[in-house]
Amino acid sequence: MPAFAVEQIADGVFVHQGLQAEADDRNHGDIGNLGFVIGDDCVAVIDTGGSPSVGRALRRAIEVRTSLPVCYVINTHMHPDHIFGNAAFADTGARFVAAAGFTQALAARRTTYLERAERTLGVATNDGWLVMPGDTVVERMRIDLGGRYLALTAWADAHTDNDLTVVDESSRTLFTGDLLFIDRVPAIDASVTGWLDAIESLAQHAADIAHVVPGHGPVGEQLNAMLAPQTRYLKAIRDQVRSAIDEGYGLAYTTAHVARAERDRWLLFDDYHARNVTAAYTELEWQ
Numbered sequence: 001m002p003a004f005a006v007e008q009i010a011d012g013v014f015v016h017q018g019l020q021a022e023a024d025d026r027n028h029g030d031i032g033n034l035g036f037v038i039g040d041d042c043v044a045v046i047d048t049g050g051s052p053s054v055g056r057a058l059r060r061a062i063e064v065r066t067s068l069p070v071c072y073v074i075n076t077h078m079h080p081d082h083i084f085g086n087a088a089f090a091d092t093g094a095r096f097v098a099a100a101g102f103t104q105a106l107a108a109r110r111t112t113y114l115e116r117a118e119r120t121l122g123v124a125t126n127d128g129w130l131v132m133p134g135d136t137v138v139e140r141m142r143i144d145l146g147g148r149y150l151a152l153t154a155w156a157d158a159h160t161d162n163d164l165t166v167v168d169e170s171s172r173t174l175f176t177g178d179l180l181f182i183d184r185v186p187a188i189d190a191s192v193t194g195w196l197d198a199i200e201s202l203a204q205h206a207a208d209i210a211h212v213v214p215g216h217g218p219v220g221e222q223l224n225a226m227l228a229p230q231t232r233y234l235k236a237i238r239d240q241v242r243s244a245i246d247e248g249y250g251l252a253y254t255t256a257h258v259a260r261a262e263r264d265r266w267l268l269f270d271d272y273h274a275r276n277v278t279a280a281y282t283e284l285e286w287q
């Protein structure tokens, strides 16, 4: 694995930016953004990477910067690039926290995710890669790291059906999880309309946020400006899929024609766009 870079973006708030690529045997699934926040008593980790080896690199990066224990491992949702590093923290005594829908969603994908990881990462996987949360968030939860609080919010169906965001109250840093993709094309795994609702709700609190850590892509400070390209993309899909359904077009035609103008604006567009249109079509044809 290339050197594991960690940047301090605010006092006690550290971020590792994953590669803007698909998981493979060279990057070990190091493709999502990971973070940790150091309080007076202990450390919270926010997402752990796409394999146990990425999780171990993250753990070493934490141990270089503090001798305080990791007390919480927070997963922003159940996608493999955010959770397969959990195994590296299983013996820390940390509490694992995720949204209420996480366990069921991951259990349903368990075989698919482990088999795909074997294939793409080229390593043997096992059930130890699936660390389920001990604490789940239904709506909100506040976590105390010792003089430092994290506010966790669980969302209705959006990117997935178990999205969770985290705000470090001291530094006003928002970890969006995959409710926000920068540069890499967003992937719709639950609801395009729900995701647009979540974006609107996040945007209402933009003035309270000083630092933004997206699920993929560079960190920034202007939440609304960071949300804009993704909003444009998701609205193009929603609106054009709705029109296609109204006009009686089938899925194949719709997939080939909707939001093609977005193609040059996103990384990995061809890997995800057709699936996004399919997901939106399935969702919207019943409305």
Ligand SMILES: [Zn+2]
Binding pocket: 077, 079, 159, 178
């Ligand atoms: Zn995701």
